[in-house]
Amino acid sequence: MANKIYDREKSLSLIKSLSLAFGPTGCEEPVVELIEKKLETLSVPFMRDRMGNIIARLRFGDIKVEGRRKIMVSAHMDEVGFMINEVDDKGYFHMDTVGGIDGSVMAGRKVLVGDGKRLTCGVIASTAIHHKKKDERSKAEKLEKLYIDIGATDRESAKQYADIGSFVAFDSEFYTFGKNRSFIKSKALDDRMGCAAMLEVIEALADTDVCGDLDVYFCFTVREEIGLSGALTAANLIRPDLALVLETTAVGDIEGASPEKRVAELGEGVCISLMDRSTIYGRAEIDFVLSLARQEGIALQVKKYVSGGNDAGSIHKSGSGVKTVALSVPTRYLHSPSCVANFEDYLAQRDIVEAIIRKSNEYFSDVTLS
């Protein structure tokens, strides 16, 4: 079934528009607007919850049947960024990070500044190498020393564009490159690829009748990057029987990396996690997905390193516990303005999610849930 109804250019353009949207944690509204617009064109019912998550629902089978199963699929909308914490008298903005950003990817980058409604271009200023002492050249500039220049000349003119508490995101280009142009480069692939995959799965399943009496809740969540997962409160609201977390996972499959830190290989398929720093995943769910991928011919690889964490960490412990699966697109240079992923892995993520939903009756009849 893989790639039957999908179109490469359409998928890429969806990933592009989502990943370029402005959405640092706490200011996800521009991403929300895009997703809501798409859901409206698909005529799929959706709601916002109190945290700001978007929840879309597809119902299959007879909705009057008691004991219908619930699957929660989630991907987070937020991205790492900055928040302005001072406007100085020269009109420069000083900032703190929102989520984890490495000091080596800040200096000299283009950024967008604002509250989501109106955005202004800026640059994170960097001391010229000519002005750096020899020992300073070997270290990343400290965050406290960096500042954003939007071209304002004094505090008052700067404050017309942004102020203390305004958000900042990287301003990056989207492009494809490499063999068959299968590598995608953009900011915020973490986790807008997951959002794109959910939208495509919703589109594929919207007018079908899958497998029995099932409600699927697609959650586009907020606030993953600061560890205060919006997915937690969505899971508390939905109380699903099974959760699928669509993510990216940081990999180091590059020249010079030690073998154990490679984590996974780009182009080898979507990653399934056995264990990370927030979750130990259930064996029955892992086996079900592994065997399903084999049957369907979907490229799947096992994440080979215990690292990272994602919304699964809060979902699996929510309520009285939720069986949770994490499916991640391996991505290089995560949390930078230039993340790199492979389009084939994205397709595998999208296809395995669709397959799991279609075949979930097999899973639910095999495992014992209360």
Next chain:
Amino acid sequence: MKIREELKNKIISLCSMTSVSGFEGICEDDLVVLIGGGFDEHYKDRVGNHVFVKRCGKANAPRILVDAHYDEIGMMVTEVCDGGFLKFTNIGGIDRAILAASDVVIHGSETFDGVIASTPPHLRQGEEGDLPEIKDMIIDTGMDKEYLLKTAPVGTPVTFRKRYTELLGGQISGASFDNKACAAAAAYGIERAERERLAGDVYLVLSAYEETSHMGGISPAAFDIEPHYAMVVDVNLADCPAAPKRETVTLGEGVSISKSAATDKRLTEATERLCKDKDIAFSIIAAASSTGTNAASLNIIRAGVPVVDVGLPLKNMHTYNEVISLDDALTLRRLIEEFVCSRELAEEFGRTVELFDEEVSYGK
């Protein structure tokens, strides 16, 4: 003027009480007497939070939660030594730079005074400016060892001695304004709000355990109450020569409102609008990923609680001579009164939790 005096007295009375994290129960009876009068109901939950409820008298009204933690930093006895000395450890973040030669009170089966020992310059060994670790410091009680073993065994809480003085410009100085000054302002603000004006049922939570862990008392309290929206009030670092400006607010210029990825953006903006409408002085502080207060843990209870983080500027945080401005405390009191009376907020945030068309109940 009367409001000012009353608030000052309330702050000093509440801050004078002993409520070291984990030992909040010591002040329980006094606390209920001081705060309870202005409320309809009071209960203490399993983790030691005190919840004071003021009803608006309407059915199905939104539940508005105002949180102020009432525990305070302190110390605890770890060893009874010969010669009337006690070894101790800190509860919450205490800078060891302030400890030598400080006045303390030991809250054992009897309450008695002591002084933390210090080395005079005449006897100093090593570099001037070297600070001993807390585990190597001792409290001099002047009692004998038998008495100490009996009345102040290992685990006994210790506080600084508290004394309140007035500085210029309406500032006051003393211990434990963090966070009982906010708790007093909140209680007084809600007490003075006329019942007919209330926009919902108001739950004032004086929460336990904040100083030792932000995941402490407030989460179970909010789990029980299921508030529609909430305000967390806590002290905020005030501008002073040693502190970086971008991490502080200015004392005497009103309350602070935090902009943060960890709080609700819409409720924060609505609270800003409320301040502007009601002419309440405030400043904005950026707290990018974390507010360092109860706001974050309150925010993610159940299906999520919209929360705004409000601060009272304070100098010398976590010392026994913290400084606040009484004007700021009055401003905070007024903001809390307007917050719990705001129809606009109740309209926007007082919705029942629904999953599509289904009302979500948690089995209550």
